[in-house]
Amino acid sequence: MPNDLNQLARTDLAAYMEQVGKNARTASHALARATADEKNNALSAIAYAIIAGKANIRSANIRDVERATAEGRDAAFIDRLTLNDAAIIGMAEGLRDVAKLPDPVGEETERITRPSGIKLSRMRVPLGVVGIIYESRPNVTADAAALCLKSGNACILRGGSEALETNRAIARRVHAGLDQAGLPPTAVQVVDVADRAAVGHLITLCEYVDVIVPRGGKSLIERISNEARIPVIKHLDGICHVYVDDTADLDMAERIVDNAKTQRYGTCNTAETLLVARGVAEAFLPRITRIFSAKKVEMRCDTQAKAILDAVGIASVAATPEDFDTEYLAPIISIAVVAGLDAAMAHIAAHGSQHTDAIITTDPTKAERFLREVDSASVMVNASTRFADGFEYGLGAEIGISTDKLHARGPVGLEGLTSQKWIVRGSGEVRS
Amino acid sequence: MPNDLNQLARTDLAAYMEQVGKNARTASHALARATADEKNNALSAIAYAIIAGKANIRSANIRDVERATAEGRDAAFIDRLTLNDAAIIGMAEGLRDVAKLPDPVGEETERITRPSGIKLSRMRVPLGVVGIIYESRPNVTADAAALCLKSGNACILRGGSEALETNRAIARRVHAGLDQAGLPPTAVQVVDVADRAAVGHLITLCEYVDVIVPRGGKSLIERISNEARIPVIKHLDGICHVYVDDTADLDMAERIVDNAKTQRYGTCNTAETLLVARGVAEAFLPRITRIFSAKKVEMRCDTQAKAILDAVGIASVAATPEDFDTEYLAPIISIAVVAGLDAAMAHIAAHGSQHTDAIITTDPTKAERFLREVDSASVMVNASTRFADGFEYGLGAEIGISTDKLHARGPVGLEGLTSQKWIVRGSGEVRS
Numbered sequence: 001m002p003n004d005l006n007q008l009a010r011t012d013l014a015a016y017m018e019q020v021g022k023n024a025r026t027a028s029h030a031l032a033r034a035t036a037d038e039k040n041n042a043l044s045a046i047a048y049a050i051i052a053g054k055a056n057i058r059s060a061n062i063r064d065v066e067r068a069t070a071e072g073r074d075a076a077f078i079d080r081l082t083l084n085d086a087a088i089i090g091m092a093e094g095l096r097d098v099a100k101l102p103d104p105v106g107e108e109t110e111r112i113t114r115p116s117g118i119k120l121s122r123m124r125v126p127l128g129v130v131g132i133i134y135e136s137r138p139n140v141t142a143d144a145a146a147l148c149l150k151s152g153n154a155c156i157l158r159g160g161s162e163a164l165e166t167n168r169a170i171a172r173r174v175h176a177g178l179d180q181a182g183l184p185p186t187a188v189q190v191v192d193v194a195d196r197a198a199v200g201h202l203i204t205l206c207e208y209v210d211v212i213v214p215r216g217g218k219s220l221i222e223r224i225s226n227e228a229r230i231p232v233i234k235h236l237d238g239i240c241h242v243y244v245d246d247t248a249d250l251d252m253a254e255r256i257v258d259n260a261k262t263q264r265y266g267t268c269n270t271a272e273t274l275l276v277a278r279g280v281a282e283a284f285l286p287r288i289t290r291i292f293s294a295k296k297v298e299m300r301c302d303t304q305a306k307a308i309l310d311a312v313g314i315a316s317v318a319a320t321p322e323d324f325d326t327e328y329l330a331p332i333i334s335i336a337v338v339a340g341l342d343a344a345m346a347h348i349a350a351h352g353s354q355h356t357d358a359i360i361t362t363d364p365t366k367a368e369r370f371l372r373e374v375d376s377a378s379v380m381v382n383a384s385t386r387f388a389d390g391f392e393y394g395l396g397a398e399i400g401i402s403t404d405k406l407h408a409r410g411p412v413g414l415e416g417l418t419s420q421k422w423i424v425r426g427s428g429e430v431r432s
Numbered sequence: 433m434p435n436d437l438n439q440l441a442r443t444d445l446a447a448y449m450e451q452v453g454k455n456a457r458t459a460s461h462a463l464a465r466a467t468a469d470e471k472n473n474a475l476s477a478i479a480y481a482i483i484a485g486k487a488n489i490r491s492a493n494i495r496d497v498e499r500a501t502a503e504g505r506d507a508a509f510i511d512r513l514t515l516n517d518a519a520i521i522g523m524a525e526g527l528r529d530v531a532k533l534p535d536p537v538g539e540e541t542e543r544i545t546r547p548s549g550i551k552l553s554r555m556r557v558p559l560g561v562v563g564i565i566y567e568s569r570p571n572v573t574a575d576a577a578a579l580c581l582k583s584g585n586a587c588i589l590r591g592g593s594e595a596l597e598t599n600r601a602i603a604r605r606v607h608a609g610l611d612q613a614g615l616p617p618t619a620v621q622v623v624d625v626a627d628r629a630a631v632g633h634l635i636t637l638c639e640y641v642d643v644i645v646p647r648g649g650k651s652l653i654e655r656i657s658n659e660a661r662i663p664v665i666k667h668l669d670g671i672c673h674v675y676v677d678d679t680a681d682l683d684m685a686e687r688i689v690d691n692a693k694t695q696r697y698g699t700c701n702t703a704e705t706l707l708v709a710r711g712v713a714e715a716f717l718p719r720i721t722r723i724f725s726a727k728k729v730e731m732r733c734d735t736q737a738k739a740i741l742d743a744v745g746i747a748s749v750a751a752t753p754e755d756f757d758t759e760y761l762a763p764i765i766s767i768a769v770v771a772g773l774d775a776a777m778a779h780i781a782a783h784g785s786q787h788t789d790a791i792i793t794t795d796p797t798k799a800e801r802f803l804r805e806v807d808s809a810s811v812m813v814n815a816s817t818r819f820a821d822g823f824e825y826g827l828g829a830e831i832g833i834s835t836d837k838l839h840a841r842g843p844v845g846l847e848g849l850t851s852q853k854w855i856v857r858g859s860g861e862v863r864s
Contacts, residue, residue, distance in 0.1 A: 381856070424815045424819055
């Protein structure tokens, strides 16, 4: 960071953030013009610089961790903040993986010639400047920079103030790599102030920032969406459902529901609610809930589900109405018995978060109705909700997941960081 | 409109608008499920009902026009408000044209099988509920309803209060057509209150409305974008440029610049600024400005352009800096001489509105640089900016034009009123 900008950061936050925005806008023009080779060279050079600077990044991270520990942060917080050697090597590998992805920029599709004679097509182009706001995990600094760079966007990264030293150390390697590849270091800027008010400035820099991607807890994302004057790519909740239809193969249902709930508890694509068709509830619920009991998953059941579990002596609690609107991110699941497909879809429409919902069925007609009518970013038949993920979908990596409907929906990779403009190639055509 | 809703409209605007929103959300589920045949039958039935009800629509319109005339509205306003027989027949033809377009809903693309075994694809689905806010032209009522219906969206139409009787008469035919095709009449609702505060309610109905499309003057659109809590598809300005490069075929340049400026003055894709490379300025400017003079187009020139015109005795005025940031929508053009391609692109980046910009050149390298680097919704080589239009692009019709980068860009047709969700078809896959 130039010294004058460094000084501005300490004296005038608004002017500093505006300058960061201006720098990003200027850099975005160079990035948009950069060739795939230039961008890939930069990604490789950054990966190399991160490995070469591993000891320095580690010691910066140790200082952040020590400060957080002294401030009494809990173990989960410290865990998210800590970058060990393996995590640093993982960042470098992530950069190299992104380098291997095809360059989305400049791709021309849907070429047609119109009756007027003009040749029309659509060209994929970067959005411009992406603002990324994240909490303690410092590996996001490298991951997000890589995706923005590859998609031809300049980015402004605002990590947690608790990770500032680590993020600064990573940023130095990013800048070295950009410089080596002949790209402007201002293509990736880390907001280098601890003051939380910086976020408020970043999300209102309409002139310089094209999209905001917040990554973190629901309260952070809610605040950002409410206050941003710039479009936000986000999801608030992942209240994902698995509906076991009365035509389901119950062995498959057991395998999928178990995986969707217990493979990882803290991810947004984890199932939070199990809906079971009345016709198979007595056969299926004892089977799946024995697995949950063994794994110490708390079950919060509606009246019908509870009666079935009580009858076979499996411990459960009565669900409150709020349970069906809650993303637990924990070993807890809400369970309801429904009349059938229509009731399941009505429940999902009323309580879901439009993230990911699945049906287990052997009836292709019901499967297709569920796929078409459930209005979620990812809709699945006979597969675990845990597949809703950029890597599993083959996007290479993801910058986030969107539960909004406009622009990107579901896991957002390089494509979500670009848009398509219309291209007209003429040979003198005029409109009559 | 049911009587209770009718009464609510007079007593509690907020409750009325909320009920309209709820009705739309409920109808949107039926619309999303509707088959192409059902939607096309509705469109044909509406077209038929409009023709059959022509006399009734005409007399409603005459009452609106008489009231507007009595209120002292100007001729242009009255012209926009007036629906003659030809315009009514045009609405019906527009409905039949939309019926002929392919149904975008349910289209599945990008099918791949992932290494995990899941079959992944993307399915095009309606956005849900579209709110359309427009000024006096009542034909928008039928046009917008047609596009929303075809794309499987429910819509809430808020026309100008001066056209309320006409819009109500058109809405009755729309409802009759929907009913005849077995679709809920609440799929298309006209906000039936004159109170302008209705707009403020509509643009904050986050729970019930998915996107707002304002059509009208800049001040309306600015107010809506600033106050909406829902994504808005919009363009504020159409400051379109034509850059005549020093490699241009000057006969072609003359034809295109003339067409881009003078074919219609009041449209958003009309050229407002002419940029001419210094190398051809003395050869080209006298030619094109003689045409402008003959057509009484006022020319506002930078110093270099003015000197060239003064030397050959063509009248022009000196441009102020504001001229290059102005959408005239009138027989006025601003003209500047630039050093070459880079200066032209820098001018467009600084003064353009990211709507539509064109280069006239015979150099393919310069053409491709302009196409790739100019960050506008439509970028053209050797063609008139007037082609930036949903019909000219083959979208069948357009609901509006977007100069934003996220979601839809440029002319917005059926595709812009839909999104794509991720579809996963599995056979029991779980994540490991």
